[in-house]
Amino acid sequence: MGVCGACTYEYYLNRTLKIPGFDFQFTVPEDIEIVTYDTDSTGIQDLALGRIDAMVSTVPTLEEAIKKGKKITLLGEPIFQEPLSVATDKSSLLPGDTLVAEINAVIEAMRADGTLSELSMKHYGVDFTKGAGS
Known part of the structure; x- marks a missing residue:
C-alpha cells in the first residue's frame, strides 16, 4: 500500500493518527505492507506501473492523475476525512x-x-x- 511518507495517510494506515477533537475509526487490514513516498505523484506513478498494488491519497489528487492518463482506478469511498x-x-x-x-x-x-x-x-x-x- 503506497502512501506519502509522514503524511496523515501514513499515520492513518499505521493507526497512529491523532487530531484533537476527532475520533478516527481505523478500517485498515492488519497485514498490509506500507510503502512510503516523498510525494503522492511518485507513489501514483509506481501504482500505474504495477510496482505497488494500491495507493492512499486524496480523491482530487487521484482524479487529477486519472485525467492526466494514469491507468489507475478509484475504489470505494474515502477511508477517512481529515479536518x-x-x-x-x-x-x-x-x-x-x-x-x-x-x-x-x-x-x-x-x-x-x-x-x-x-x-x-x-x-x-x-x-x-x-x-x-x-
Whole structure:
C-alpha cells in the first residue's frame, strides 16, 4: 500500500493518527505492507506501473492523475476525512488573534452563504464541505 511518507495517510494506515477533537475509526487490514513516498505523484506513478498494488491519497489528487492518463482506478469511498485548516504567517502585521478571528469570520460567512460548497463543486465536482462520502 503506497502512501506519502509522514503524511496523515501514513499515520492513518499505521493507526497512529491523532487530531484533537476527532475520533478516527481505523478500517485498515492488519497485514498490509506500507510503502512510503516523498510525494503522492511518485507513489501514483509506481501504482500505474504495477510496482505497488494500491495507493492512499486524496480523491482530487487521484482524479487529477486519472485525467492526466494514469491507468489507475478509484475504489470505494474515502477511508477517512481529515479536518483542514488555514495557516497564517506569525510575522503578519496584524495581531495573531485579530487575524485568526478575521479569517474565521470570512470562512464562516462563506460556509453560511454557500460559497464554500460552490467552490468545492466548481473545482472538485464534489461538495467536500459535507464530509466524507457525501
